Amino acid sequence: MKLLLWAGVIVAVIWILRSKKSNKAEPPKAQTRPPAATGETETMLSCAHCGTHFPASEAVLGTSSLAFCSDEHRRQHLAR
Numbered sequence: 355m356k357l358l359l360w361a362g363v364i365v366a367v368i369w370i371l372r373s374k375k376s377n378k379a380e381p382p383k384a385q386t387r388p389p390a391a392t393g394e395t396e397t398m399l400s401c402a403h404c405g406t407h408f409p410a411s412e413a414v415l416g417t418s419s420l421a422f423c424s425d426e427h428r429r430q431h432l433a434r
Contacts, residue, residue: 403427 397410401423413421414428422428 401427403431 398407399410399413399421400407402416402420403422404427406423408423410421412423414423414425416422416428416432420428420431422431
């Protein structure tokens with residue numbers, strides 16, 4: 355019975371030491387915000403082939419400054 359008590363005390367001490375060590379070792383995490391939370395907005399475009407709306411940063415530009423949601427839709431539109 356004494357052996358079980360000592361094992362419990364040792365496990366408790368190790369658990370406490372590890373929890374204190376991990377609190378000191380972790381630097382504060384930088385908070386990142388999505389664009390909507392920071393007030394930044396992005397222009398939305400409409401695909402010239404299918405009409406789907408998507409962010410301008412993901413646009414695939416075709417001839418005569420048409421915007422497409424994918425390269426496949428650009429090729430399909432030009433094949434018409």
